Amino acid sequence: xxxxxVNGAARGLVLTRVKRVAGVALIVVILTFLVAPIxxxxxxxxxxxxxLQFPPKDLTWRWYAEFFRDPEWRAATIFSLQVATLTALSxxxxxxxxxxxxxxxxxxxxxxxxxxxxxxxxxxxxxxGVALYLSFAQVGISGSLTGFVLAHTALSVPFVILTxxxxxxxxxxxxxxxxxxxxxxxxxxxxxxxxxxxxxxxxVGALFAFLISFDEAVIxxxxxGVGTKTxxxxxxxxxxxxxxxxxxxxxxILMSVSLVLMGAxxxxxxxxxxxxxxxxx
Amino acid sequence: xxxxxxxxxxxxxxxxxxxxxxxxxxxxxxxLFWPVANLVGRSFFDEGFTxxxxxxxxxxxxYWRVFGxxxxxxxxxxxxxxxxxxxxxxxMARTTGWRGVVVAACVLVPLWISILxxxxxxxxxxxxxGVVNDVLRDLGIIERPLxxxxxxxxxxxxxxxxxLPFMILPIYATLRGIPRDLEKAARNLGAGPxxxxxxxxxxxxxxxxxxxxxxVFILAIGFYITPALVGGPRTLMIGTLIAQQVTxxxxxxxxxxxxxxxxxxxxxxxxxxxxxxxxxxxxxxA
Numbered sequence: 001x002x003x004x005x006v007n008g009a010a011r012g013l014v015l016t017r018v019k020r021v022a023g024v025a026l027i028v029v030i031l032t033f034l035v036a037p038i039x040x041x042x043x044x045x046x047x048x049x050x051x052l053q054f055p056p057k058d059l060t061w062r063w064y065a066e067f068f069r070d071p072e073w074r075a076a077t078i079f080s081l082q083v084a085t086l087t088a089l090s091x092x093x094x095x096x097x098x099x100x101x102x103x104x105x106x107x108x109x110x111x112x113x114x115x116x117x118x119x120x121x122x123x124x125x126x127x128x129g130v131a132l133y134l135s136f137a138q139v140g141i142s143g144s145l146t147g148f149v150l151a152h153t154a155l156s157v158p159f160v161i162l163t164x165x166x167x168x169x170x171x172x173x174x175x176x177x178x179x180x181x182x183x184x185x186x187x188x189x190x191x192x193x194x195x196x197x198x199x200x201x202x203x204v205g206a207l208f209a210f211l212i213s214f215d216e217a218v219i220x221x222x223x224x225g226v227g228t229k230t231x232x233x234x235x236x237x238x239x240x241x242x243x244x245x246x247x248x249x250x251x252x253i254l255m256s257v258s259l260v261l262m263g264a265x266x267x268x269x270x271x272x273x274x275x276x277x278x279x280x281x
Numbered sequence: 282x283x284x285x286x287x288x289x290x291x292x293x294x295x296x297x298x299x300x301x302x303x304x305x306x307x308x309x310x311x312x313l314f315w316p317v318a319n320l321v322g323r324s325f326f327d328e329g330f331t332x333x334x335x336x337x338x339x340x341x342x343x344y345w346r347v348f349g350x351x352x353x354x355x356x357x358x359x360x361x362x363x364x365x366x367x368x369x370x371x372x373m374a375r376t377t378g379w380r381g382v383v384v385a386a387c388v389l390v391p392l393w394i395s396i397l398x399x400x401x402x403x404x405x406x407x408x409x410x411g412v413v414n415d416v417l418r419d420l421g422i423i424e425r426p427l428x429x430x431x432x433x434x435x436x437x438x439x440x441x442x443x444x445l446p447f448m449i450l451p452i453y454a455t456l457r458g459i460p461r462d463l464e465k466a467a468r469n470l471g472a473g474p475x476x477x478x479x480x481x482x483x484x485x486x487x488x489x490x491x492x493x494x495x496x497v498f499i500l501a502i503g504f505y506i507t508p509a510l511v512g513g514p515r516t517l518m519i520g521t522l523i524a525q526q527v528t529x530x531x532x533x534x535x536x537x538x539x540x541x542x543x544x545x546x547x548x549x550x551x552x553x554x555x556x557x558x559x560x561x562x563x564x565x566x567a
Binding site for chain 2 (some may be wrong): 013023026027030031033034035037038040041044051054093094096097098100101102103106107114116117119120122123124125126127128129130131132133134135136139150151157161173176186196211215217218221222232235241247248253254255258259261262277
């Protein structure tokens with residue numbers, strides 16, 4: 001390529017290497033594009049000036065302190081945690097029951113029923129948000145904890161159903177049958193045999209549901225009342241006028257919650273696949 | 282991996298099944314089907330049944346512009362996400378060890394970070410004295426900051442970024458299922474690396490490509506957060522149009538009509554391409 005003296009083979013080798021380096025460079029550039037824009041808010045949140053600055057000159061925890069001191073942000077955080085916790089609980093119970101029914105009970109209409117259960121994923125969030133705003137106001141639960149939990153449970157239940165039914169498919173139904181033959185009733189057999197085997201998947205489902213609720217912004221935008229705002233909702237409305245590093249600080253907090261929960265999910269999944277291998281399924 | 286045992290092996294009775302399904306059906310009925318039917322239903326009624334609101338939507342040039350913009354931004358979003366996402370999916374399927382972990386993390390981490398946070402990052406980057414303008418000014422490319430935020434380009438860029446994982450994961454899932462030996466065999470038979478990819482791997486990965494394109498398109502036409510934050514009122518898309526009807530104009534019937542149109546498009550695409558969209562493809566169990 002550059003010197004005339006190189007023989008053909010060596011030139012070919014150089015060319016392959018150039019191509020490989022170019023390929024790796026391309027991937028690195030794309031991965032940077034995927035990740036860097038998100039994490040750029042992290043250093044900014046530690047900036048000491050009253051306006052956004054990148055890179056920040058001095059680092060400070062000031063905006064985090066401000067976040068925890070401000071009564072409105074604190075109220076939003078507590079409300080979000082309440083909604084997400086209750087959503088995780090209800091979505092897990094409702095979703096696990098549905099998964100058991102879909103895997104062990106339904107045979108003829110399984111496809112149609114599964115599609116029905118997954119419909120919250122298909123309906124555009126904006127349509128659901130506006131629809132819930134209208135309808136929940138009619139029954140007086142718009143802006144209430146109940147309203148939020150009902151809406152977020154519907155939104156996250158498909159993910160619980162998917163995770164738990166995947167795990168149920170791996171549990172041999174004859175194990176329960178054996179327990180029943182030995183004198184256990186149907187419910188005990190499920191509780192003592194199947195439930196412990198699918199427990200990690202149920203936990204993963206609960207974490208998914210928590211995260212979906214905690215991060216959810218569209219439906220919260222429409223359901224929120226004056227005193228009942230979730231954290232994403234408050235962040236959403238403040239992005240318009242607040243130009244201090246407080247917003248990046250909140251974004252960083254939300255991101256950290258996502259990463260911690262994601263890490264927990266990965267960890268459980270890895271434990272599960274490890275123990276799954278030893279059980280021989 | 283045990284196959285389901287005999288016909289009655291561990292199968293629940295019909296009564297128990299219905300009992301177990303009733304909570305989820307009640308929940309979806311109350312928090313999904315009823316509200317959506319309630320909203321959409323309004324668009325068909327005034328005093329009695331009417332298509333007046335649909336005629337209104339049909340006759341507004343503004344609405345046609347919004348529909349057109351939503352369509353084109355979504356199409357371009359698919360094209361860009363495919364061009365950018367395919368190489369990553371390929372790298373993800375073909376790399377092992379710590380490199381594989383890094384690639385997978387870069388794809389999965391953004392997926393689980395709130396769309397709001399990811400869109401906000403773009404506001405920060407694209408605003409008047411944001412990072413992009415600063416860099417361009419420092420490099421001497423521009424003298425005065427460009428208006429980047431609240432443009433169609435900004436919406437397209439941010440949406441492509443936010444939706445990329447939905448393109449990458451289904452493609453990755455199909456690529457992972459293609460034995461590497463096939464490509465090797467093609468190479469042994471004399472094909473160059475490009476030709477082996479073009480004639481063997483690419484055609485086999487098309488199911489993943491179609492699933493990715495459909496996911497991104499369906500999500501894009503109904504997107505709200507990103508267009509609202511990065512596009513603003515000047516770059517309305519269907520999602521922001523519906524929100525505007527409700528929050529600013531209190532026009533529930535028109536909001537219902539536009540929602541109905543959006544929902545119908547989404548459902549038609551989903552039902553027609555049902556096979557390509559099987560959920561196993563995103564969850565990676567294909």
